[in-house]
Amino acid sequence: MAQVHLQKVVKKYGSLQVVHGIDLEIADNEFVVLVGPSGCGKSTTLRMIAGLEAISGGEIKIGERLVNDLPPRHRNISMVFQNYALYPHMTVRENLGFSLKIAKRPQQEIDKAVDEAAQILSLTEYMDRKPGALSGGQRQRVAMGRAIVRHPEVFLFDEPLSNLDAKLRTQMRTEIKKLHQKVKSTIVYVTHDQVEAMTLADRIVIMRDGYIEQVGTPLDVFETPANTFVATFIGSPPMNLLHGRVTGNEIAIDGGPAIGVPEPFTGKVQEGQKVILGFRADNLMPYGHAMPMESGCAEFDMTVNLSEPLGTETLLFGSLAGKEVQAKMLNPRPVADGERLQFRLDLARCHLFDADSQQALR
């Protein structure tokens, strides 16, 4: 089994640098998800680990082995592609057994490994079909089966679920999680879907423009985002961010109400400092439809422009200090557009970011 070490890994295409010297340690049996908007370098990073892209600088180690210049076949990895990349001229059985056949393993061993993989992924009924005769979910499973047959040291997933419809995606997400429990191994998984990242990962790596913005457990990055980018990228709906300035014991929201400096941050801000106040919709609730708030809370009025009932809760869109703000209503009642409600903001769960550096104040 294997760890993966990335040290100052750089990728350049000519003069264009797309990955800027990233460092990452992935432990044995860990499920790490690389997440970020498109063009952030996450897929490139994965392909560099796979050996499909040459690295322009730095070191990649799988286990204790430096693999910088090794071709993919010598890295002992498996990869599941976004478009599955099944061999269309081979049956499911041949697809699954291809890697072992290339390695010239005895037929008996191939059959055993293929049957085992088919069992795990319940593919036994489709073994003699070609990929063209399979549904999207089945193709996805064949692609995963092809990966596990080889017992690689590291599994690489490149947005494997983005071609599936919503329902199937949720189902396959669970199957991938189960697979990780059944087949203990290191997994590096790339996605742009933060829900996938949150549900699957042991640790999430959030990337932007070729840099790593934050590494941490799903709860870590959700509860203590390192900067405004992570704060808005992780969590749905995205965190509300309001610009303001510290005056005395309060933060004066630009063009809005003044709110007491949340307790965790007292003494960490300077008079006159420009800050960004961040809070999630879950912590801004209308009076009488809120969770009990542990410590202090701020209260203010806001007009609701739009409401989205979700059943157990309703999302409310209002505008505060000229910016759209999302709030949540528990035990919802119908809300008319344009209705003015009193809201309570849970101060203990607010975040403060420095307005210049966009970094979290801690």
Add this chain to the structure above:
Amino acid sequence: MNENLLHRIRGRLLKALHFVTLFIAMAIICVPGLWVVLNSFRPTVEIMAKPPVWVPGELNLDNYRAMFGAVGEGGVPVLQYFTNSLIISVTSTLIAILVGMAGGYAFARYRFKGKASIFIGLMLTRAVPGVSLSLPLFIVMAKTGLIDTHIGLILVYVALNVPFTIWLIDGFFRQVPVELAEAAEIDGCTRWQAFWKVEFPVARAGVASAGIFAFLTSWNEYALASQLTRSTFSKTMPVGLRDFTSEFTINWGGMCALAVLMIIPALILTFLVQKHLIAGLTFGGVKG
């Protein structure tokens, strides 16, 4: 109600019109071929008759018998021509396919300097009419001693076919997703194995169709072959047709009989390979 009826009638009329038009088009395409076949089985009198005799009065194998007969009695070295044609066409096709595969793959997969200009240059060579090259070709071949040899014609046909096979095969390799080769490489293949075990089988249909086109071009080519071949040792079947013309007469029946013999192998080949021509092999491997 009237509206619906009207639309139904119009639909049927259009369908009928469709069939009639198709039939006329097919007839225009097929009649010359059928006329050749028909003429090969009947005497010259009937072939030359004016107005044309559509329904043959008499069918026999005289033309074929004469063609395979002794030289003095209208015989032609058919087998020798056939062998020449076969050797030249098959060899030049094989070479054109190999070069076309290498070139087409390179154009489809790699980026290199001057790629677009090289590609356009290759296509431009197709814009030059082959016959206009016959004189320079003749001189080059004469100087190098390749006149009247198989190799001479093979070289010419390879040059003729390569741009086309590159273009065709490039198109087919473009349709094969890059991820297939990448997946194969991760599964343990070398670059070479990934090509032969995955990409080539998937693009096989394209290679086969390029092969048919190259073969038919070589098999049917007349203008250059008539310049570059002299004797029975290298004459191909299209050139052999000229054996039926003499100073004052043209043996149309014999010519048609030889033409039929020429058509048959091409037909057989096309039927054999046609199942490979059915595209859609790439469907299903990746999400479409």
